[in-house]
Amino acid sequence: MRTQSRRRPRGVLATAAAGTLIAPLLSGCWVGAGGAGSGGDAINVLMVNNSQMVELQKLTAAHFTKETGIKVNFTVLPENDVRDKISQDFANQAGQYDVATLSNYEIPIYARNGWLKEMDAYVAEDRAYDQQDILEPMRQSLTGEDGKLYGQPFYGESSFLMYRKDIFAEKGLTMPERPTWQQVADLAAKADGARPGMKGICLRGLPGWGEVMAPLTTVVNTFGGTWFDKDWKARLDSPEWKEAVNFYVDLVREHGESGAPQAGFAECLNNLTQGKVAMWYDATSAAGSLEADGSPVAGKIGYAPAPVERTESSGWLYTWAWGIQNASRNPDNAWKFVSWASSKEYEQLAGEQVGWSNIPAGKRASTYANPDYRAEASAFQEMTKRAIEQARPDDPGVQPRPAPGIQFVGIPEFTDLGTKVSQEISAAIAGRQSVEEALRKSQQLAEEIAEEYEGR
Numbered sequence: 001m002r003t004q005s006r007r008r009p010r011g012v013l014a015t016a017a018a019g020t021l022i023a024p025l026l027s028g029c030w031v032g033a034g035g036a037g038s039g040g041d042a043i044n045v046l047m048v049n050n051s052q053m054v055e056l057q058k059l060t061a062a063h064f065t066k067e068t069g070i071k072v073n074f075t076v077l078p079e080n081d082v083r084d085k086i087s088q089d090f091a092n093q094a095g096q097y098d099v100a101t102l103s104n105y106e107i108p109i110y111a112r113n114g115w116l117k118e119m120d121a122y123v124a125e126d127r128a129y130d131q132q133d134i135l136e137p138m139r140q141s142l143t144g145e146d147g148k149l150y151g152q153p154f155y156g157e158s159s160f161l162m163y164r165k166d167i168f169a170e171k172g173l174t175m176p177e178r179p180t181w182q183q184v185a186d187l188a189a190k191a192d193g194a195r196p197g198m199k200g201i202c203l204r205g206l207p208g209w210g211e212v213m214a215p216l217t218t219v220v221n222t223f224g225g226t227w228f229d230k231d232w233k234a235r236l237d238s239p240e241w242k243e244a245v246n247f248y249v250d251l252v253r254e255h256g257e258s259g260a261p262q263a264g265f266a267e268c269l270n271n272l273t274q275g276k277v278a279m280w281y282d283a284t285s286a287a288g289s290l291e292a293d294g295s296p297v298a299g300k301i302g303y304a305p306a307p308v309e310r311t312e313s314s315g316w317l318y319t320w321a322w323g324i325q326n327a328s329r330n331p332d333n334a335w336k337f338v339s340w341a342s343s344k345e346y347e348q349l350a351g352e353q354v355g356w357s358n359i360p361a362g363k364r365a366s367t368y369a370n371p372d373y374r375a376e377a378s379a380f381q382e383m384t385k386r387a388i389e390q391a392r393p394d395d396p397g398v399q400p401r402p403a404p405g406i407q408f409v410g411i412p413e414f415t416d417l418g419t420k421v422s423q424e425i426s427a428a429i430a431g432r433q434s435v436e437e438a439l440r441k442s443q444q445l446a447e448e449i450a451e452e453y454e455g456r
Contacts, residue, residue, distance in 0.1 A: 050320075056350075104317065105410065135365060151322060152322050153362075155362045159282060160281075162302070162303055164279070179304055185247070192278075201251065206261070209421075216244070218407055222308045225240035226240075228409065228449075228453075245425065252429055257276065268282055273296060288377070356376035
C-alpha cells in the first residue's frame with residue numbers, strides 16, 4: 001500500500017517532455033478552433049496526433065455529428081506541443097477547449113488543482129455507457145484523490161516483451177512463460193547476429209521522461225528500486241538503482257540496436273518491423289502495428305509478459321483519456337463526445353472502418369470478448385489484457401511509495417525531473433559518462449524535489 005501525499009502542487013504542471021508514445025507520431029497537422037471558445041452546439045477538442053486519434057477525427061463528422069448535431073472542432077498536435085497547450089489552457093481555465101487528451105499521469109494532478117469537471121453524475125445518467133465495463137486499473141488511474149472520476153480512457157496499454165518466433169526456432173531458443181530480465185539478456189546474446197545486421201534486442205535510449213525512463217523505471221521497480229521511499233527520501237543512488245541501470249545500459253550497449261541513444265518507441269517499432277532486432281520490450285499497443293495487414297513481421301511475433309526479477313509483474317500502465325475542462329461552456333455536449341469517443345459503439349465503428357487489430361483497445365472488458373477483435377488480434381489480445389489487469393500503479397515495487405505510478409512518479413515535478421535524469425541515462429548509454437556518474441547527478445536532482453515533500 002502507498003502513503004498518499006496530500007500536498008497541493010506549487011503551480012502549473014510542467015510539460016517539458018513527451019509521455020509514452022502509443023503509436024508512431026504523424027507529421028504535425030492542425031485543424032483549429034480558430035482561437036475562440038466553443039459556442040452553440042459546437043465543442044472544441046484538443047488532442048494528440050497519433051494514428052488512432054486521427055482516425056477518430058476522420059469518423060466524427062459522419063457519425064457523431066450526424067447523430068447528435070454537435071460539431072466538433074479539433075486541434076491536433078504532436079505530443080510535446082499538445083501537452084504544453086493543454087497545461088496552459090487548463091491551468092488558466094481559459095475555456096478555449098472543452099475536451100482534451102490527458103494521460104493517467106496528468107488527470108489526478110489536474111483534478112487536484114480543480115481544472116477538470118468530475119464525471120460521476122454524467123456516468124450515472126448515461127446508462128448505455130457501461131462504466132463497469134472499463135477495466136478496473138483504468139478506472140482507478142483516472143480517479144482523483146477525492147474518489148471522483150475525472151477522465152474516460154480512449155485506449156490503454158501496459159508493456160510486454162515482443163520477439164521473433166521464427167528467429168527463436170532457427171536458433172533453438174525458447175522464451176520462458178514468465179521471463180526474468182537475466183533470461184532475456186541471455187536470449188539477446190544468443191539471438192544477436194542471427195541474421196546479417198540483426199541485434200538481440202531493442203530498448204529505448206532516447207531522452208524523455210516518457211521515452212527511456214518509461215521502460216527503465218519498470219526495470220528499476222522489479223530490481224527492487226524506487227525513485228523515492230515512503231518518507232520522500234530520494235533513492236537513485238541505492239544499490240538497486242545501480243544494479244538495474246547498469247543491467248539496462250550494458251544490455252543495450254552489448255546487444256541492443258544501433259543508435260540506441262536516439263531510439264524511442266517509433267525507432268524500435270521500425271527496427272523490429274524491418275528485421276533489425278530479434279526482441280523488443282515496450283508498449284502492448286505496438287502489437288497492432290506489428291500484426292497489421294502489410295506488416296512484414298505479421299504472424300512472426302511472439303509475446304511474453306514484461307520481464308521480472310523481484311516482483312510478480314512489472315508492466316506499466318498508461319492511457320490516453322478524455323478530460324473535460326472545468327471552465328467548459330458546453331460541458332453537457334462535451335460529455336456526449338467523451339461518451340461516444342470512449343464507447344463500445346465507437347470501437348465497433350473503428351473495427352469496421354479501420355480494422356480490428358487497430359481499434360483503441362486496452363480499456364473495456366467487452367473488447368476482449370468480441371469475436372471480431374479476438375480473431376484479428378489473437379496473437380496478442382490475451383497477453384495485453386492480462387498485463388493491464390496485473391498492473392499495480394499504487395504498489396509497483398517491493399516497498400511502499402509516496403505517490404502512485406509505475407513508469408512515472410505521480411507528482412507535477414516529475415516531468416522535469418524525469419527528463420533531466422533521462423538525459424543522464426542516455427549519456428551513459430552513449431558512453432559519454434559512466435552509470436555511476438549519471439546516477440550521482442540524478443540523485444542530486446531528485447534530492448532537490450525530495451526536500452519540498454519531506455515531512456508533508
